[in-house]
Amino acid sequence: QLSLRELESGLKSIDSTIKAEQSLMDSQDESPKHSVDFLSRITPFQQRAVQELKTMTDLIERVTSRVDELKRFFAEEPTSTSASIFEALLEFSFIVETSKEAHHRKQRALRRRDSMQRPRTAHM
DSSP states (O other): OOOHHHHHHHHHHHHHHHHHHHHHHHTOSSOOHHHHHHHHHHHHHHHHHHHHHHHHHHHHHHHHHHHHHHHHHTTOOTTSOHHHHHHHHHHHHHHHHHHHHHHHHHHHHHHHHHHHHSOOOOOO
């Protein structure tokens, strides 16, 4: 699993590569025919890649913001990772579920015990 920082690093690398390719495309003054053909095919791809990169960057910013909100809500250290927060949430969820199941078992046992202690009336 990638961390948010690794994703951000990857996106920055993609962004610099796209910008470098754009710079090469813009600097082509007298291009041979095969270069023009290549550029005519790669330009739409490059435009889509820029849009996808922007979408991913926006998504990472939103996720990072939400993780920071979780850190503040649970009074976690700013340096803690999102994985540690989610591990704590999963552990807490497991504890709650286990406690709920134990409570339901106790309630069923109490109902059974109460039903067994009630005097039975004969039906005539």
